[in-house]
Amino acid sequence: MSETSGFALSSSLGLTLVALFGVAWIIFGWYLGRANKTHEDFALAGRNVGFALAAATAMATWVTSNTTLVAPQLTYQFGVWGMVGYSFAALGLILFAPLAARIKRLMPHGYTSGDFVRLRYGRFAWFVFIIISVVYAFGWLVSLGMAGGILLEALSGLDYHIGMTSILVICVGYTLFGGLRAVIATDFIQALIIIIGVVLIAWFLIDTVSLESIHHEVQANHPQLLDLLFPAAIMFLFNNVFFGLGEIFHSNVWWSRALAFKGPVAFKAFLLGGLLWLPIPIVTGFIALAAPQLGIFPPSADMVGPMVAAEVLGKIGAVVVFIVVFSALASSLDSLLAATSDLITRDIYHKTINPEAGDRHLMRFNRYSILGLGIVTWLFCLPKIATLGALLNFAGAFVASTIFPIVLGLYQRRLGGRFAAAAMALGTISGLIGYFVIGFYVAALLSCIVSATLCGLGLLLSRQRFDWQTLNEAEERN
Amino acid sequence: MTMGLTAFSTLVVVCLALTACAPLILLGLWLKDFLSKQLW
Amino acid sequence: MPKNYGFIIHIALLFFITLLARPASAQDVTDATTYQLTLSSELSREGYFVVTLDQLPQKGLRIQQSSDVDFAVIDSEFAWFGDFEKMTLTGFSDGDYYFRIKPDGRLQSNVATIQVAHYPGWQAYSLFFIGLGLFVLLVTLIISLHLRSLKHQEEA
Structure with missing residues (x-):
């Protein structure tokens, strides 16, 4: 750490790291993209992704920058329950495993989660669903873009705009060239980088300050953190679980993966991805419990993980954390770019505006929408409005309302479109009301309860018998 | 109800070991898919 | 993952700033100073809160914690970390807590108080x-x- 510049890395080193990653990934994306002959190849990697890459991409995409940074924060605030509760988010991946297998079987030619909602529930429900999807995806995109810029600026003194632009250009670049294939292949490498980095930090930490001394210090001076009946932590637990389930069940990020995996692989891949993810938040989270022992009391709780890492590993720690966080950001950003552009191309353009579009045309449009999405994200990131991200704290209210409509829609013939639309709309509204009137810890829970109740009513009152064949929409190939 | 040292250490060490295994599992699966040409 | 996109934005920022500022780089001024200490709220429902100084900390600053306003018994002492104006303390059980800067002749502060009442x-x-x-x-x-x-x- 240079005392003179005041930054952990020099601007040139920061820029070099970014440039190296960027060039490597874009060339890799271009290399993989050569095999893309059709829109299906581009958007869904030819629907033929094998087990290894499938499991790795499921895991890596779910390791967002949150897993590496917010897991320690929650542990610092809520103690043992913070990290254990956070790892429950793996349930989202694990429970999605049967759904993914079902999706693959019902819609062998499907493209997006929007496709499913449109065919299963009709236009109105589709409209509600698209609003939820876009709010969620776009909010996440913008916050990831901003995080990239802020990360580089804080690390190397590189201007925010240069950093933010670089990470967007890199991710847009390789997604543009390689499509989902590039996203999945880079995810594999990013998954390895993330896990190895996290293990390294935890290992050095245990080696430096023993588990015994960490436990002793916490027990003596911060006893609440070891309390297994910590009220706030117990209270938030299921709200967070439903938030996570809603994110995975509705988002095209996960649906496009389910559709892209080889037939029998989908179930196994999500299951394994979830199981591999499960222990990670505990490893990243426990790092925070060492803070008091090291005399670290961060200015804000979300800094605790990296501060401990830096304290234990010094400058190498700064570089390791930088690479881990950068990889985590990229592995989510590329997935979102790909999945959201699919949604725009398929659901909005092909199915609403230009149904006559041929395969080549769609592939070209898909690329344009990745580029467009990148540019719009960039424009939103330009002013660096932190509150924009903070607004998305209530995304839980949106996404949790989709859980029951999706699950029942996949398996139950009876639930009709009107009830599904009402469940999503009223669920979201009640979740938002709960968020503002009671507190953030009920937003997803309330949204899910209201939506589940309406779905239950729908099952009781509806007489329709949905024909599953409708989902297997034939594709015209021009 | 406080979490004791044994439970705490076991939790962390087991999770660290599981996490450390993950790259090996992923690389093993990759190799298997690669050799049988099942990657994509 | 669940919750808090907003965090992502701050996190990265906050994070790297911290890598830079270590206790070693804290201000090396030794003037007599009276600090104004404030806590993030009067009531904490989760057992954590933020202590804020009205100016950058001097080197060697320590925070004392007591369960009574006279600081008859000092329950705990925390060395101020880095040259930040804020410090997050965590893991408190139910009770009233008083904080002040450890007076050492040249440094002093007001007494700030917080009630921790878990849900x-x-x-x-x-x-x-x-x-x-x-x-x-x-x-x-x-x-x-x-x-x-x-x-x-x-x-x-």
């Missing part, structure tokens, strides 16, 4: 069990529906 058990448990109930319902639903669909598939 009542009934509230925590009722939300927990409502969530658990809904979750069990969902898991049962997914498993049973999935098994049924597999059976149908075999029959077909």
Whole structure:
């Protein structure tokens, strides 16, 4: 750490790291993209992704920058329950495993989660669903873009705009060239980088300050953190679980993966991805419990993980954390770019505006929408409005309302479109009301309860018998 | 109800070991898919 | 993952700033100073809170914690970390806590106080069990529906 510049890395080193990653990934994306002959190849990697890459991409995409940074924060605030509760988010991946297998079987030619909602529930429900999807995806995109810029600026003194632009250009670049294939292949490498980095930090930490001394210090001076009946932590637990389930069940990020995996692989891949993810938040989270022992009391709780890492590993720690966080950001950003552009191309353009579009045309449009999405994200990131991200704290209210409509829609013939639309709309509204009137810890829970109740009513009152064949929409190939 | 040292250490060490295994599992699966040409 | 996109934005920023500022780089001024100490709220429901100084800390600053306003018994002392104006303390059980800067002749501060009152058990448990109930319902639903669909598939 240079005392003179005041930054952990020099601007040139920061820029070099970014440039190296960027060039490597874009060339890799271009290399993989050569095999893309059709829109299906581009958007869904030819629907033929094998087990290894499938499991790795499921895991890596779910390791967002949150897993590496917010897991320690929650542990610092809520103690043992913070990290254990956070790892429950793996349930989202694990429970999605049967759904993914079902999706693959019902819609062998499907493209997006929007496709499913449109065919299963009709236009109105589709409209509600698209609003939820876009709010969620776009909010996440913008916050990831901003995080990239802020990360580089804080690390190397590189201007925010240069950093933010670089990470967007890199991710847009390789997604543009390689499509989902590039996203999945880079995810594999990013998954390895993330896990190895996290293990390294935890290992050095245990080696430096023993588990015994960490436990002793916490027990003596911060006893609440070891309390297994910590009220706030117990209270938030299921709200967070439903938030996570809603994110995975509705988002095209996960649906496009389910559709892209080889037939029998989908179930196994999500299951394994979830199981591999499960222990990670505990490893990243426990790092925070060492803070008091090291005399670290961060200015804000979300800094605790990296501060401990830096304290234990010094400058190498700064570089390791930088690479881990950068990889985590990229592995989510590329997935979102790909999945959201699919949604725009398929659901909005092909199915609403230009149904006559041929395969080549769609592939070209898909690329344009990745580029467009990148540019719009960039424009939103330009002013660096932190509150924009903070607004998305209530995304839980949106996404949790989709859980029951999706699950029942996949398996139950009876639930009709009107009830599904009402469940999503009223669920979201009640979740938002709960968020503002009671507190953030009920937003997803309330949204899910209201939506589940309406779905239950729908099952009781509806007489329709949905024909599953409708989902297997034939594709015209021009 | 406080979490004791044994439970705490076991939790962390087991999770660290599981996490450390993950790259090996992923690389093993990759190799298997690669050799049988099942990657994509 | 669940919750807090907003965090992502701050996190990265906050994070790297911290790598740079270590106790070693804290201000090396030794003027006599009176600090104004404020806490993030008067009541904490989660057992953590932020202590804020009105100016950058001097080297060697320590915070004292006591359960009575006269600081008859000092329960704990924390060395101020880095040259930040804020410090997050965590893991407190129910009770009233008083904080001040350890007076050493040249440094002093006001006494700041906070009440930690965790959410009542009934509230925590009722939300927990409502969530658990809904979750069990969902898991049962997914498993049973999935098994049924597999059976149908075999029959077909």
